[in-house]
Amino acid sequence: MRDELKEILISEEEIQNKARELGGEISEHYKEAFPLFVGVLKGALPFMAELIKHVDVHLEIDFMDVSSYGNSMVSSGEVKIIKDLNTSVEGRDVLIVEDIIDSGLTLKYLIELFHYRKAKSVKVVTLLDKPDGRKVDLVPDISGFTVPDAFVVGFGLDYAERYRNLPYIGVLKPEIYEG
Ligand SMILES: O=P(O)(O)OC[C@H]1O[C@H](OP(=O)(O)OP(=O)(O)O)[C@H](O)[C@@H]1O
Numbered sequence: 001m002r003d004e005l006k007e008i009l010i011s012e013e014e015i016q017n018k019a020r021e022l023g024g025e026i027s028e029h030y031k032e033a034f035p036l037f038v039g040v041l042k043g044a045l046p047f048m049a050e051l052i053k054h055v056d057v058h059l060e061i062d063f064m065d066v067s068s069y070g071n072s073m074v075s076s077g078e079v080k081i082i083k084d085l086n087t088s089v090e091g092r093d094v095l096i097v098e099d100i101i102d103s104g105l106t107l108k109y110l111i112e113l114f115h116y117r118k119a120k121s122v123k124v125v126t127l128l129d130k131p132d133g134r135k136v137d138l139v140p141d142i143s144g145f146t147v148p149d150a151f152v153v154g155f156g157l158d159y160a161e162r163y164r165n166l167p168y169i170g171v172l173k174p175e176i177y178e179g
């Protein structure tokens with residue numbers, strides 16, 4: 001484990017097993033469809049890559065980059081599109097792939113946007129859910145792990161752009177972000 005971490009919450013093996021389990025569930029749900037998986041950059045990249053290995057229906061992937069945090073650890077509540085989709089969602093079964101749901105503000109914005117753009121259905125899969133952080137009423141359709149109200153990093157999740165490359169999820173020591 002890296003020195004800057006207080007503890008490892010979820011190991012690499014637990015993440016891989018969970019991705020397999022969720023992939024099976026998602027395959028069953030979309031067996032009659034050709035879903036569009038929308039990864040929310042940058043954090044969802046490793047989870048998207050791991051998840052689709054375990055989905056055995058035809059699917060399309062695209063990415064969207066939105067920002068509500070900047071370099072801060074607290075959501076500003078304002079969501080900005082940095083990179084939009086290349087694909088139209090009209091008439092599509094959209095599955096939003098997230099690394100974490102905290103306040104829920106990012107997802108609320110995306111769900112409303114895709115409905116406005118006339119998606120046939122919009123569902124959400126998240127690797128991590130932090131229900132104690134919620135500012136809007138939002139429950140993911142499929143969720144991997146519930147995490148406590150602490151700042152977690154690894155497997156896509158950053159602190160000041162670092163730690164995304166860790167293969168596991170950990171909690172940073174407070175002195176790292178308190179300086
Ligand atoms: O539920 P919320 O409070 O809205 O938080 C969740 C969002 O915050 C993180 O992204 P961030 O904006 O930090 O961008 P990043 O993925 O590029 O690090 C995470 O990847 C989610 O998209």
Ligand SMILES: Nc1nc2[nH]cnc2c(=O)[nH]1
Nearest residue numbers: 102150151152153157158
């Ligand atoms: N890295 C990281 N990004 C987040 N975005 C929302 N919550 C978190 C969190 O706990 N860690």
